[in-house]
Amino acid sequence: MKRLFALMFTFAVLASSASAQTVAFTNVNVIPMDRERVLANQTVVIKNGLIAEIGDAKKVKLPKDAVRIDGAGKYLIPGLVDMHTHLLSDSDEFPDSIGPAELRVMVANGVTTVRFMIGTPELLALRSRSAKGEIEAPTIFVASPHLTGREQGNNFVVNTPEEAREGVRKSKAAGYDFIKITTFIKAEVYEAAVDEAAKQNIRVVGHADSRFVGVERAWKAKQQIEHLDGYMELLLRDDAPMKGSVSDLYIYNPENWKSFEYIDESKIPEVARRTVAANPYVNPTHHFMKNSFGRLRTEEEIRKQPDFRFYPAKVQQQWLDFYKKNRFINTVPLDQRARWIQLREKLIKAIYDAGGRIMTGSDTPEFLWLYGFGMHHELKALKDAGLSNYAVLEAATRNPSMFLGTIDKVGTIEKGKRADLILLNANPLDNISATENRAGVMLKGKWHSQQELNAWLDQAAQAISTSFKEHKPGN
Ligand SMILES: [Zn+2]
Incomplete structure (x- = not known):
C-alpha cells in the first residue's frame, strides 16, 4: 500500500502542469496590460510556472539557477486568448489522435488560452x-x-x-x-x-x-453574443421590405445583401448602449466574417497563406471548389460586401466606445483559416475597425480573462500570475503586427523559443495534412 502511494505521488508531481524550471527575462520591456504603459528595462523571474518577481533590472537579483532569456529591445505581453475556435478533429473526417498537434499549432502562434465553441x-x-x-x-x-x-x-x-x-x-x-x-x-x-x-x-x-x-431576447437573457449575430437586422428601418439582413445563415441569401439600402445608421449608438447594458463582452469574430464573406481571396492568395500547408490536399481542394462554385460567393456585388464590412466596423467601434469589452475569436479552422494563425488576422481586423493597438491587445488578453473569471490568475503581467507570456521582437503598441514577430512563447512557465515552435509547426503540418480519413456515412 505504502509503495503504491509513493508511486502515485511521484506520478502526480510529474504530471503537474507548472514547469519547475526557473527562468529570467532580462532587460525586457514589459507591457503589463493593467493599463496602457510600457515598463522599460525590467527583469521578470518565473518560478514554478508563476511570475515570481518583476522589477527594474538594476534592482532585481537574478536567482543563480535561472535560465536567462535576453529581452533587450524586446517586448513581453500576456499570451493570447482565442475565444472562438474548433479543431479539425471535432469532425468525423479527422482522427482524434491529431488533437494534441492541433493544440501545439495554437501555442506556436502565442495562443495560451482557448475556448472551444x-x-x-x-x-x-x-x-x-x-x-x-x-x-x-x-x-x-x-x-x-x-x-x-x-x-x-x-x-x-x-x-x-x-x-x-x-x-x-x-x-x-x-x-x-x-x-x-x-x-x-x-x-x-x-x-x-x-x-x-x-x-x-x-x-x-x-x-x-x-x-x-x-438580439432583443438574447439581451434580456444577458447572453454573450458571437459574430455580432443578429445585429444587421437590428439596424434595418421599419419600412424595409425584408426582415433578414446579413447575419448568420441569412448571409447565404444574396437577396439579403440588398437590405443595406434600408439600414438606418443612426440606430448604432443606441444598439451599442443596449449591448453594453445587457452584456459588455462581445466577440465579433470580425476577421473570419470579413475575410470569408466580405472580401474574397483569390486562389493564389489562399495558396500563399502560411497555414494552407496544414490542410490535407482533399480538404484544400474542397474549399477551393467551394469558393469557385458557390452561388452566393460569386453573385454578391463588391460594393455591398464593402458596405457590410463598414457597418460591422462601425458597430464594433460604437460598442467599444460605449464601454463594451471586445474579445478576440478566430472562428477557425473552416474556410481555410487555421487556428493560431487566424488570431493575428483578428487582431489586425479589430485594429482596422478603429480600435487602438492597446484596445486590441486588451481584447486578446485581459478582456477574455475577465469574462472567463480567471483575471486573478492570468491575462496581465503581474507578480503571482501564471506565466503565459509572449516575447516579441517589436512593440505591438506601435504596430499590432508585432504579435507575428515573436522571439518565443512561455506556456505555464515553460519557455519555447520560436525556433523550437517553428519545428512544432513543421511536425504538426505533417501530422494534420496526412490525417484525413474518408467519412463513412453511418460511422
Ligand atoms: Zn464557430
Missing part, C-alpha cells in the same frame, strides 16, 4: 490532459455541444422546452463550461434553455438567430 467528449479529455500538463497545450475552456433546432452534428436537437432543459442539464453534468446556442431554436425553447442554465449556474453563449430568438 462546440463541445465534444474529446475536447473535455484534451482540457483535462492540458490541465494535468500531459500535453503542451493552451488552457482550455469548452462550450457544450450546441443547442440547435435541427440536426447538424455535435449537438443537442432541442424543439421543446423540456428538450432544451435536458440538453442544459446534461451539458452541465458532463462538465462543459458554457451552454452554446446556434440556430433554428424557437423562442420558447430558447427561454427554457436560458432559465435552466440559470438554475444550473452555467452561462449561455453563442448565436442569436434573428428568425426565432433575436
